[in-house]
Amino acid sequence: MPTPRTLLLTGAAGGLGTLMRSLLPEYGYELRLLDVRPIEGEPDAITADLGDTAALREAVRGVDAVLHLAGISLEAPFEKILRSNIEGTYNLYEAARQEGVPRIVFASSNHAVGFTPAPGAGDPLIAIDTPRRPDTFYGLSKSFGEDLAQLYWDKHGLETVSVRIGSCFAEPADVRMLSVWMSPADGARLFHAALTAEEVGHTVVYGSSANTRLWWDLGTARALGYEPQDDSEQFAAKLIAERGELDPGNPAHTHLGGRFVNDPPIWPY
Ligand code: NAI
Numbered sequence: 001m002p003t004p005r006t007l008l009l010t011g012a013a014g015g016l017g018t019l020m021r022s023l024l025p026e027y028g029y030e031l032r033l034l035d036v037r038p039i040e041g042e043p044d045a046i047t048a049d050l051g052d053t054a055a056l057r058e059a060v061r062g063v064d065a066v067l068h069l070a071g072i073s074l075e076a077p078f079e080k081i082l083r084s085n086i087e088g089t090y091n092l093y094e095a096a097r098q099e100g101v102p103r104i105v106f107a108s109s110n111h112a113v114g115f116t117p118a119p120g121a122g123d124p125l126i127a128i129d130t131p132r133r134p135d136t137f138y139g140l141s142k143s144f145g146e147d148l149a150q151l152y153w154d155k156h157g158l159e160t161v162s163v164r165i166g167s168c169f170a171e172p173a174d175v176r177m178l179s180v181w182m183s184p185a186d187g188a189r190l191f192h193a194a195l196t197a198e199e200v201g202h203t204v205v206y207g208s209s210a211n212t213r214l215w216w217d218l219g220t221a222r223a224l225g226y227e228p229q230d231d232s233e234q235f236a237a238k239l240i241a242e243r244g245e246l247d248p249g250n251p252a253h254t255h256l257g258g259r260f261v262n263d264p265p266i267w268p269y
């Protein structure tokens with residue numbers, strides 16, 4: 001698939017959206033931006049909620065692909081998750097189907113499988129087809145998004161790459177993130193691969209750098225052409241000196257989803 005020219009970036013005001021606004025143009029994309037919040041310095045950005053179906057139809061009209069980052073990105077009351085992440089993602093897919101957009105790259109999350117125990121030393125990496133085990137309503141909404149993507153591929157031929165992102169920040173913020181971190185530059189590499197690979201149907205991939213302490217199998221991401229360049233290990237000594245090694249008795253240290261497995265899921269790292 002040739003590099004899509006015009007890309008709708010939803011959630012463009014957010015952390016990852018801001019990173020991708022600066023990184024993706026280098027790959028040749030013309031970005032159309034959408035967020036419920038206005039974006040400073042971007043007068044042409046579309047300010048719209050995912051509940052606004054007319055605005056979504058207009059936003060997707062004529063684009064070559066969508067990178068769908070918009071939504072609530074942490075645990076929240078179910079009603080809010082339902083509106084933004086579940087109904088909102090459905091609205092986006094419907095708009096894309098109606099306007100004939102061929103491909104969506106969906107920001108899924110490790111929290112769709114967050115209750116999966118982290119592999120111990122010598123254990124195999126977690127496979128992409130491990131059973132879904134959402135750790136929160138938030139993770140459940142990502143699980144829904146992956147199923148929605150499968151339905152729209154099977155029924156309507158709308159392609160998706162669902163990226164189960166680990167932790168995409170400038171640096172890993174705790175010891176768990178050493179295993180699941182995706183550098184922003186690798187994030188852009190992976191999204192570009194997901195946007196340009198041939199015949200993806202609905203493909204699910206984990207999204208991280210090539211971390212020394214990696215917990216999951218990057219095989220489906222590499223099959224798209226993704227070649228990660230970064231490794232969180234450069235941050236390991238400092239983080240471990242500050243916080244200690246992962247505690248095998250702490251569920252937040254022994255599951256993919258980290259503190260999201262706690263009830264309530266907010267737990268100091
Ligand atoms: P963020 O919370 O910084 O950004 C999300 C953006 O979506 C915000 O700008 C927000 O205004 C917008 N938004 C929320 N609800 C909306 C609605 N109803 N209509 C329109 N816009 C709406 O989150 P971040 O970190 O940038 O993450 C982006 C996406 O990637 C999210 O879907 C998140 O779940 C996913 N993700 C991010 C990870 C990370 O490490 N940053 C890890 C795993 C998944």
Ligand code: 15L
Pocket residue numbers: 073074109110111165166167168177257258
């Ligand atoms: C996510 O899905 C969140 O959106 C992000 O803020 C991080 O918490 C990340 O997962 C993580 O697991 O570290």
